[in-house]
Amino acid sequence: EAGVVQSPRYKIIEKKQPVAFWCNPISGHNTLYWYRQNLGQGPELLIRYENEEAVDDSQLPKDRFSAERLKGVDSTLKIQPAELGDSAVYLCASSPGLSSGRAEELFFGEGSRLTVL
Amino acid sequence: GQNIDQPTEMTATEGAIVQINCTYQTSGFNGLFWYQQHAGEAPTFLSYNVLDGLEEKGRFSSFLSRSKGYSYLLLKELQMKDSASYLCAVRVIYNQGGKLIFGQGTELSVKP
Numbered sequence: 001e002a003g004v005v006q007s008p009r010y011k012i013i014e015k016k017q018p019v020a021f022w023c024n025p026i027s028g029h030n031t032l033y034w035y036r037q038n039l040g041q042g043p044e045l046l047i048r049y050e051n052e053e054a055v056d057d058s059q060l061p062k063d064r065f066s067a068e069r070l071k072g073v074d075s076t077l078k079i080q081p082a083e084l085g086d087s088a089v090y091l092c093a094s095s096p097g098l099s100s101g102r103a104e105e106l107f108f109g110e111g112s113r114l115t116v117l
Numbered sequence: 118g119q120n121i122d123q124p125t126e127m128t129a130t131e132g133a134i135v136q137i138n139c140t141y142q143t144s145g146f147n148g149l150f151w152y153q154q155h156a157g158e159a160p161t162f163l164s165y166n167v168l169d170g171l172e173e174k175g176r177f178s179s180f181l182s183r184s185k186g187y188s189y190l191l192l193k194e195l196q197m198k199d200s201a202s203y204l205c206a207v208r209v210i211y212n213q214g215g216k217l218i219f220g221q222g223t224e225l226s227v228k229p
Binding site: 033035040042043044045055091106108109110 | 220222
């Protein structure tokens with residue numbers, strides 16, 4: 001079974017430039033998460049999707065960040081314009097969802113490491 | 118608010134046993150996870166506790182006390198490859214589903 005796939009793995013941009021990250025979750029997983037992880041810290045939730053609906057985006061800086069999950073499968077996370085403090089690893093994760101009746105283990109992608117200069 | 122505490126770093130010797138503690142204060146608690154994360158890699162699932170007690174899986178065991186808001190991860194017969202960050206995460210239920218709230222991670226260094 002293929003895992004969560006993210007791209008790009010690495011991205012270096014100058015501040016004020018836009019950047020986008022893509023995530024393909026595990027097939028059949030209804031729930032998709034975007035987390036941000038700063039160096040030496042645990043992941044922090046940015047947004048959670050249940051199918052195509054964003055049910056929690058309270059931690060997403062909406063002035064510059066946006067996300068979408070068209071058709072309830074792939075998702076993109078965009079930052080425009082990027083700031084120096086956005087340098088971090090952006091992790092996508094998926095899970096079967098509560099309706100599956102399974103323990104909601106999260107499966108993570110390898111992450112997209114962003115460096116803003 | 119939600120708060121999860123774990124030590125920032127620990128050091129142990131190859132072949133020894135190490136215990137990594139985690140305390141939490143959360144609302145909507147619905148289980149506690151431990152993840153392992155090697156440098157530059159994604160977190161990978163180690164264990165899950167939703168009831169009080171000990172869950173054993175090979176060299177790794179995890180314990181939960183819900184009344185005390187406390188968990189620990191026990192690693193036996195340490196190997197060099199166990200050097201990694203260990204993330205304690207609490208699952209909370211809200212808004213049609215759940216999410217994991219992570220602690221800052223404990224960086225474990227295993228020495229020869």
